[in-house]
Amino acid sequence: SAAGGNELSIDVSFLDIVDASDSILGFMGHAELNINRFLVILDPVWTRIEKDDVAKNDPADVNLVMDCLWFDLNTGYRFIDHARLTEGDDGPRISVDGLVGGRLTSLRVELDTPDPGTLQSTEYWVDPVVGGRVTLDFNDRIGMVVRGDIGGFGAGSELSAGMAGVVGYRFPLGEANGAVFAGYRALYQDYEDGGFEWRVWVHGPILGFEIGF
DSSP: OEETTEEOOOOOOHHHHHHHOSEEEEEEOOEEEEETTEEEEEEEEEEEEEESOOOTTSSSOOEEEEEEEEEEEEEEEEEEEEEESSSSTTSOEEEEEEEEEEEEEEEEEEEEOSSSOEEEEEEEEEEEEEEEEEEEESSSSEEEEEEEEEEETTTSSSEEEEEEEEEEEEEEETTEEEEEEEEEEEEEEEEEETTEEEEEEEEEEEEEEEEEO
16 A cells, blocks of 8 residues: 555455454445336445554554445346246246346555554446346245346456345335345455455345335
């Protein structure tokens, strides 16, 4: 990282930072607009990681703050819309969507050092992505969603691949529909720009609440 002509070199992996971090704060959102069979989907994810004394081989006290933002924007088309898998109206139904869009990645690293002080470095890029989503409704209340995408193709990163799966429970919420869900999400990125390298698996469980209109 460098700022104002000053430079500080630290070689530490993202997973090491997460494993030894003093605090992690995160937020994930999802917004979706359906018009007939056409879809527009927004998926922002933001994480802040803080770690004190990251320069183990340096007697100086160096503290790190890392902000990671991923913003996915996809358009799509529903090729299969609530098709019955078995006979009868109460059986499970399946929907299949094709997706195409982009993923913005923004990374900001701030190092607080005794001398020269605070150093900041920012990297950002956009990856084209293509993917799909399968929704399986077991009944009116319980459903499952599996989604995956792949992108990069050298336009931004060399490779960007994401996967998520959730199980949810729907219920009426006044004039709207509510749902709670739990699952797992993972993202892999392989990006390099000059001396900056970012080869990272980001993954973990997710819990959420949804309101549909």
